[in-house]
Amino acid sequence: MQSGSYDHTFDMALAASYNAAFINNNGGTPGSAFNARVAGVNSGNAYLNIHTRSFPGGEVRALLVPVPEPGSYALMLAGLGLLVLRRRSLGG
Numbered sequence: 001m002q003s004g005s006y007d008h009t010f011d012m013a014l015a016a017s018y019n020a021a022f023i024n025n026n027g028g029t030p031g032s033a034f035n036a037r038v039a040g041v042n043s044g045n046a047y048l049n050i051h052t053r054s055f056p057g058g059e060v061r062a063l064l065v066p067v068p069e070p071g072s073y074a075l076m077l078a079g080l081g082l083l084v085l086r087r088r089s090l091g092g
Contacts, residue, residue, distance in 0.1 A: 006050070006060070012037070041066055 040046030
C-alpha cells in the first residue's frame with residue numbers, strides 16, 4: 001500500500017473540472033454542472049472520484065459535504081455570546 005498527499009484547487013468554472021457526461025446530463029455548460037454539483041453536495045449526494053493511470057476506475061473516492069466558512073462560526077459564536085450576556089443582564 002502506498003500513501004501520499006494530494007493538494008489541488010479545482011476551478012469549477014472550467015469544463016475540465018467535470019466528467020463530460022456530467023456536464024451533458026446537467027444542462028450542457030460548466031455553470032449548470034456547477035449548480036447541479038452544489039445541489040448534490042447540499043443534499044448529500046455528491047462525491048469526488050480521482051482517477052490515476054494505476055487505477056483508471058478511481059483511486060480516491062470521497063463524499064462531499066458542505067463546510068461553513070470560518071466566518072459563519074465566528075458570527076454564530078458571537079451571537080451566542082450576546083444571548084448569554086443579555087440573559088445575565090436581565091437576571092435570568
